[in-house]
Amino acid sequence: MDQDGTAVRGQSLKARVEAYERHLIETALAATSGNQRRAAASLGLLPTTLHEKMKRLGLLRRGEAPEPEMVRQATA
Numbered sequence: 428m429d430q431d432g433t434a435v436r437g438q439s440l441k442a443r444v445e446a447y448e449r450h451l452i453e454t455a456l457a458a459t460s461g462n463q464r465r466a467a468a469s470l471g472l473l474p475t476t477l478h479e480k481m482k483r484l485g486l487l488r489r490g491e492a493p494e495p496e497m498v499r500q501a502t503a
Contacts, residue, residue, distance in 0.1 A: 449484050452477065 438446070455466035467477035481487050 445484060448480060449486065452481060452484070452486060 451470060452466070455469050456463070459465040459469065463477055463481075464474050467474040470477065472480075478487075
């Protein structure tokens with residue numbers, strides 16, 4: 428994605444969607460100081476959905492666990 432947020436020409440639709448999703452998630456995490464639960468809420472997602480998207484997009488650091496609230500919701 429270019430610095431202005433537009434997709435680079437020649438990328439597949441899948442690559443463009445992933446780049447845009449990554450951009451939105453990174454922006455939401457920055458705005459919430461890394462709080463995944465609040466970032467998920469700001470994006471209209473469940474925390475578990477955000478975690479799965481972050482995992483798929485490679486946004487989780489190795490060994491990073493979901494926030495405790497996410498674990499409780501996933502096991503409830």
